[in-house]
Amino acid sequence: MLDTSTALEKIASIVGNRGVVQGADTEPFLRDERGLYYGEAASVVRPASTEECARIIKTCQEAGIGVVPQGGNTGYCGGATPFDANKQIVLNISRMNRIREVDPVNFSMTVEAGLVLSEAHSVAEEHDLMFPLSMGSQGSCQIGGVLSTNAGGVSVLRYGNARDLVLGLEVVLPNGEILSELKGLRKDNTGYHLEGLFLGAEGTLGVITAAVLKLFPIPHSRQTVLLGVATLQAACDLLQSARCRSVERVVSAEYLSRASLDLVMMHIEGVHDPFDEPLEHYLLLELAGAETEIELRGVLEQIFKAGSEAGEIVDGVSAESGAQRSAFWTLRESIPEAERRDGGSVKHDISVRVSRIPKFLKEAERILGAIAPHRLSVFGHVGDGNLHCNLLPPIGSTLESFKEGPAGRLSDAIHELAVSLGGSFSAEHGIGVLKRDDLKKYQSPVSVGLMQTLKHALDPQGIMNPGKVV
Numbered sequence: 001m002l003d004t005s006t007a008l009e010k011i012a013s014i015v016g017n018r019g020v021v022q023g024a025d026t027e028p029f030l031r032d033e034r035g036l037y038y039g040e041a042a043s044v045v046r047p048a049s050t051e052e053c054a055r056i057i058k059t060c061q062e063a064g065i066g067v068v069p070q071g072g073n074t075g076y077c078g079g080a081t082p083f084d085a086n087k088q089i090v091l092n093i094s095r096m097n098r099i100r101e102v103d104p105v106n107f108s109m110t111v112e113a114g115l116v117l118s119e120a121h122s123v124a125e126e127h128d129l130m131f132p133l134s135m136g137s138q139g140s141c142q143i144g145g146v147l148s149t150n151a152g153g154v155s156v157l158r159y160g161n162a163r164d165l166v167l168g169l170e171v172v173l174p175n176g177e178i179l180s181e182l183k184g185l186r187k188d189n190t191g192y193h194l195e196g197l198f199l200g201a202e203g204t205l206g207v208i209t210a211a212v213l214k215l216f217p218i219p220h221s222r223q224t225v226l227l228g229v230a231t232l233q234a235a236c237d238l239l240q241s242a243r244c245r246s247v248e249r250v251v252s253a254e255y256l257s258r259a260s261l262d263l264v265m266m267h268i269e270g271v272h273d274p275f276d277e278p279l280e281h282y283l284l285l286e287l288a289g290a291e292t293e294i295e296l297r298g299v300l301e302q303i304f305k306a307g308s309e310a311g312e313i314v315d316g317v318s319a320e321s322g323a324q325r326s327a328f329w330t331l332r333e334s335i336p337e338a339e340r341r342d343g344g345s346v347k348h349d350i351s352v353r354v355s356r357i358p359k360f361l362k363e364a365e366r367i368l369g370a371i372a373p374h375r376l377s378v379f380g381h382v383g384d385g386n387l388h389c390n391l392l393p394p395i396g397s398t399l400e401s402f403k404e405g406p407a408g409r410l411s412d413a414i415h416e417l418a419v420s421l422g423g424s425f426s427a428e429h430g431i432g433v434l435k436r437d438d439l440k441k442y443q444s445p446v447s448v449g450l451m452q453t454l455k456h457a458l459d460p461q462g463i464m465n466p467g468k469v470v
């Protein structure tokens with residue numbers, strides 16, 4: 001077996017001076033986005049090509065060194081943080097950000113994994129097309145990270161998760177071999193769907209180095225409304241009717257609770273509540289389609305009329321300009337930052353069937369209320385059945401004392417409730433290191449066993465992202 005220091009020297013020579021991060025510059029690569037984890041690594045390297053990645057991983061395999069793949073390092077579960085100063089390296093992919101090909105006729109583009117998501121949007125737009133995956137971290141997160149976490153975001157309802165937006169992958173396997181499946185085909189039933197293994201695997205089975213992404217036509221018109229709805233049940237009923245009446249023009253359906261909006265009003269500068277009277281429940285609805293703005297507005301008016309007559313809609317404001325549309329989205333997208341400025345929250349990322357969302361929240365309020373005092377900030381992608389049901393300490397308590405006290409029991413109750421309703425304890429943020437124990441607790445032994453079998457088959461030495469997921 002290759003000894004560690006010789007292996008590290010070899011890795012440094014593979015990437016050259018530009019590819020090694022040293023001293024204090026390594027700090028941002030060693031901690032996670034949320035400040036939950038401060039890790040350590042024997043080295044932080046930034047390869048410039050798939051071939052360099054493959055040589056590094058082969059060297060790590062020979063020396064038994066763990067490889068922690070990293071993209072924009074915006075993940076919420078500590079998946080990209082290294083935890084061994086002697087036997088792990090960070091393999092940061094951000095220098096690998098080339099556009100290999102755009103094929104407008106095939107509605108696809110082939111890009112390297114280090115391309116930042118918002119740059120992928122710009123490249124598609126240059127060809128009058130669209131890459132629809134969109135989320136708050138898009139200015140920093142990268143295609144490799146997005147695919148490895150199977151990220152969701154605000155357009156899943158219409159376009160699907162990251163997994164649904166891929167036509168092919170290039171992956172460096174734990175033995176240094178390169179799996180190249182970049183054909184970009186929409187039909188290819190030639191055995192197992194190998195690429196699917198790496199989507200959502202959080203870097204535990206290999207390093208994604210490039211991907212063929214699906215592109216879509218840019219809608220001609222877009223309408224955005226912020227609605228005050230009577231109840232969460234009303235929000236779900238309204239969404240169902242909006243999807244049917246508009247024949248799937250709904251791109252996004254985001255829920256905001258009063259408590260979440262209050263936090264935004266309190267902590268974020270330059271925002272304002274568009275409603276005269278405070279309401280308990282809000283639904284941010286965005287429609288997009290091929291019709292003219294006037295026609296799409298007509299569809300929206302029908303939805304609004306039917307929703308008002310059914311007593312689902314209490315009040316509503318429709319965006320009259322791009323600036324107003326972004327003001328609505330700012331209210332939604334700034335909730336995590338508002339929670340942070342309030343002193344921080346214990347985050348949850350559950351999903352249940354959309355039809356069970358009202359029951360989930362009603363039961364959650366009852367169960368949590370009986371456990372311990374807390375504040376709830378509930379918001380999220382209600383159209384996908386995905387709610388962020390975040391806990392804040394009661395006024396007068398700190399997050400630290402809350403975490404030392406009842407937060408664990410409250411979190412368990414939220415996860416147990418979601419699972420008891422046939423849902424998931426981790427809808428879009430993944431497992432990483434944060435939810436490893438939860439995976440064993442809530443996922444069936446059969447599925448955890450199969451994950452371990454796959455992990456062992458592909459990575460018998462366990463060098464890929466050690467200690468994460470399984």
Ligand SMILES: Cc1cc2nc3c(=O)[nH]c(=O)nc-3n(C[C@H](O)[C@H](O)[C@H](O)COP(=O)(O)OP(=O)(O)OC[C@H]3O[C@@H](n4cnc5c(N)ncnc54)[C@H](O)[C@@H]3O)c2cc1C
Nearest residue numbers: 071072073074075079136142144145146151152153203208
């Ligand atoms: C403000 C904000 C809003 C967010 N909103 C959403 C949201 O709406 N929906 C959502 O799903 N997530 C959201 N996230 C979480 C996060 O942005 C996503 O999970 C994102 O996909 C992570 O991408 P990244 O490049 O930062 O990956 P990293 O954080 O660098 O890595 C995440 C995981 O993927 C692995 N990985 C990274 N690159 C590769 C690669 N090339 N090959 C193999 N494995 C790799 C890492 O080892 C790690 O396990 C949000 C985060 C923030 C900060």
